[in-house]
Amino acid sequence: MGIAAVGVAAWAVSGKTEELAGVTGYLRRLRWEWVALAVAAEATSYLALSSLERRLLRSGGVRVPAGSMFGITLAGSAIQNSFPGGSVVYLAYVFRQYRRWNADDLLAGWVIVAFNVVAFAALAAVSAVGLALAASLGTTYDLVEAILGILLFAMLCVLAVTERQRVVPHVTRLVRLSQRLVHRPDPSRPAAAVVQGWTDELAAVSPTPGVWARSAVMGLAYWLADLSCLTISFLAVGVGIPWRGLLLAYGAGQLAAVLPVTPGGLGAVEGSITVALVTFGGGAESTVAAVLIYRLVSFWLVLPVGWSAWGMLTLAGRGRRPLPAAPGTAGHVSAVHARPAREVG
Numbered sequence: 001m002g003i004a005a006v007g008v009a010a011w012a013v014s015g016k017t018e019e020l021a022g023v024t025g026y027l028r029r030l031r032w033e034w035v036a037l038a039v040a041a042e043a044t045s046y047l048a049l050s051s052l053e054r055r056l057l058r059s060g061g062v063r064v065p066a067g068s069m070f071g072i073t074l075a076g077s078a079i080q081n082s083f084p085g086g087s088v089v090y091l092a093y094v095f096r097q098y099r100r101w102n103a104d105d106l107l108a109g110w111v112i113v114a115f116n117v118v119a120f121a122a123l124a125a126v127s128a129v130g131l132a133l134a135a136s137l138g139t140t141y142d143l144v145e146a147i148l149g150i151l152l153f154a155m156l157c158v159l160a161v162t163e164r165q166r167v168v169p170h171v172t173r174l175v176r177l178s179q180r181l182v183h184r185p186d187p188s189r190p191a192a193a194v195v196q197g198w199t200d201e202l203a204a205v206s207p208t209p210g211v212w213a214r215s216a217v218m219g220l221a222y223w224l225a226d227l228s229c230l231t232i233s234f235l236a237v238g239v240g241i242p243w244r245g246l247l248l249a250y251g252a253g254q255l256a257a258v259l260p261v262t263p264g265g266l267g268a269v270e271g272s273i274t275v276a277l278v279t280f281g282g283g284a285e286s287t288v289a290a291v292l293i294y295r296l297v298s299f300w301l302v303l304p305v306g307w308s309a310w311g312m313l314t315l316a317g318r319g320r321r322p323l324p325a326a327p328g329t330a331g332h333v334s335a336v337h338a339r340p341a342r343e344v345g
Helices: 002-013 017-028 032-058 066-082 086-100 105-136 144-162 164-181 191-202 209-236 246-258 268-279 284-300 302-319
Strands: 205-207 342-344
Touching (some): 017 284, 105 205, 164 191, 205 209, 246 268, 268 284
Parallel strands (some): 205 342
């Protein structure tokens, strides 16, 4: 699918050679020392994301070596960005990798939800700051409603994770509806009992406020390091950094990537960032060149590296088997969570 997308893109721009002549001029004069620094910035972003996952797993009593978690993060990104619907395969892959390191079903699922909520909330915060800065310049690229809505949704997600008891009645109604329509979970058990069993097990994972704070810092570091890759890409093509609207343009591009239209937001990210920066006064040709370098580093380079990590983890994991699947009863508590609830610093 990625190769096909490249083919379509090449066909679409084949008649725009005059317009792209200036772009290729910038690319021919690449400053490779800045490209190397952009690669380092992108690697830092993945280190921050893997550190976030490790910290949350540790709050449930599971310790994963830093190198292994870094490989899992890269492999998961490659899976997610390789084909449409990759997010579903990515979640299944990450879940199975957590299980291989002795996290039970509940902890693995909880960490997946928690680190995605933290990362999404951090992106919403970055976008909101970009919106505020752009508003001070008199233009917001018509993103006020979208970013405020996303910020509100992120806050609701955070509350749903941190204030689980408050959402129990709503979840109970959804479980009851699911039992009626698809007969899952087991309709012979009352929905309230099913949800209460989940809540009791989730109470065994109780990170301290310090853990949440450090996780939030790692989430912000993930996006800011990736933003640094974009920023350095302008230096790599030998032009000044378009600070006006840069943060908002970046937020718009990353939010476009969330839409499951193309793998990894292919096309949507490039177009959103480029159009936004040009709207804020950036040069069209130089902006296109810099965004291309950014995507080559943050998207295309990660694919072969991530699939290589997947291969290495697959070979290394042959001797490590995941925990036996948890029974289907909602009240099951695994060995990891059989201890009393405690706070982990």
